[in-house]
Amino acid sequence: MTIVLGIETSCDETGVGLVRDGVLLGQALASSMEEHVRFGGVVPEIAARAHVYAIVPTIQAALDDAGLTLDDVGAIAVTTGPGLATALHVGVAAAKAIAAATGLPLYGVHHLAGHAAADTLDHGPLPARSVGLIVSGGHTSLLHVRDLTRTPIEHLSDTLDDAAGEAFDKVARLLGLPYPGGPVIDRVAAGGDPTAVRFPRPLTGRNDSRLGFSFSGLKTAVARYVERTPDLDVADTAASFQEAVADVLTRKALLACQDQRVDTLVIVGGVAANSRVRSLAQERCDAAGIELRVPRLGLCTDNGAMIAAIGDLLVRDGAKPSSLDVTVHPTIELQTAQLV
Structure with a gap:
């Protein structure tokens, strides 16, 4: 059985993982988050530079964690999109260098397919049909998933504007909370009342898109509430905002399951780590x-294990490797797991 080394550099985290036959053997992660905090968001040039410094040590750390050497690896998988172009190029260049030097097959994969595959490391193969809810800083999508590597992935809906994770970051800033907003709002909300403020539930009206998402208006509603509330209770506001997001996400996900007549819902991505x-x-x-x-x-946020996981599925399915001239796709929609 082939050991797949996965490399993830789509944003601010350098992730490397090793998977064989659906089992995570080892992984390592280096984050440049602290370098972005003072800017209130990820700066692409800073992220790319951090990847350059971290990529080789992180690969070695993952191999050490698994008790392996590069000689044990049988294939390479790397995120080729979507993501920050300069950051993606670092991972792709590293993967190409290893493949060229060793003769190992290379698989360029879609970042969001990796998120979906991450669940297989905990719960085994996905069922024949499921609904996937991908929620992160850059993506909020409902998907009809059949076979991740063999059949096209059907988009049931995508956010019209802000992704859920992006809304968390922006609302945290409105409340005077640090970046990244998702984890800190989750912590602060634990001490608040989620019913204190009845924030709107976007696109849940009778004439609205049944499965559609939009979080820009919710962010604006929080901003207006903050402006007109002199004695603002941050914990109550955070909890009420978080409740609105969780309500919309889960309500729409269940509707999608009903529409598709499936009995499995898979939630992945950074916002899937939110407790509510x-x-x-x-x-x-x-x-x-x-x-x-x-x-x-640990498998919800960006990591190399999820890229190794989708690479492992491709290898076991007998997929043809990508060519060594595979390039990055910063804005590509998820339709297939492999990007050639």
């Missing part, structure tokens, strides 16, 4: 008789 999203999804799935699959917290 996880708990409300579980509550609603239990009530509807839907199986909920959410990866462990």
Whole structure:
């Protein structure tokens, strides 16, 4: 069985993982998050420079974690899109260098397919049909997933504007909380009342898109509330905002499961680590008789294990490797797991 080394550099985290036959053997992660905090968001040039410094040590750290050497590796998988162009180029260049030097097959893969594959490391193969909810700083999508490597992935809906994770970051700034906003709002909200402020639930009206997402208006509603509230309770506001996001995400995800007549919901991406999203999804799935699959917290955010996981699926499926002139695709939509 082939050991696949996965490389992820789509944003601000340098991730490397090693997977064989659906089992995570080892991984390592280097983050440049602290370098972006003072800017309130990721600066592409800083992220790319950090990847250059981190890529070789992180590959070695992942190999050490697995107790392996590069000689044990049988294939390379790398994120080729979507993401920050300059950051993606660092990972792709490293993967090409290894493939060229060793003769190992190279697989360029879609970042979001990696997120979906991350769940298989915890819960085994995906069912024949499922609904996937991908929620992160740059993406909020509902997908009809069949076979990740063999059949096209059907987009049921995508956000019309801000992704859920982006809304968390912007609302955190409105509340005077540090970047990144998702984890800090989750922590602050634990001490607040989620019913204190009835923020709007975007696109849930009778004439709205049944599965559509939009979080820009919710962000604006929070901004207006903050402006007109002199004695602002940050914890209550954070909890109420978080409740609105979790309510919309889980409500639409369950509707998608009903529409597609599937009994499995898979939630992945950085926002899948949010405690309220996880708990409300579980509550609603239990009530509807839907199986909920959410990866462990460490596999929700960007990491190399998820890229190794989708590479492992491609290798086991007998997919043809990508060529050594594979390039980056910073804005490509998820339709197929492999990008050639």
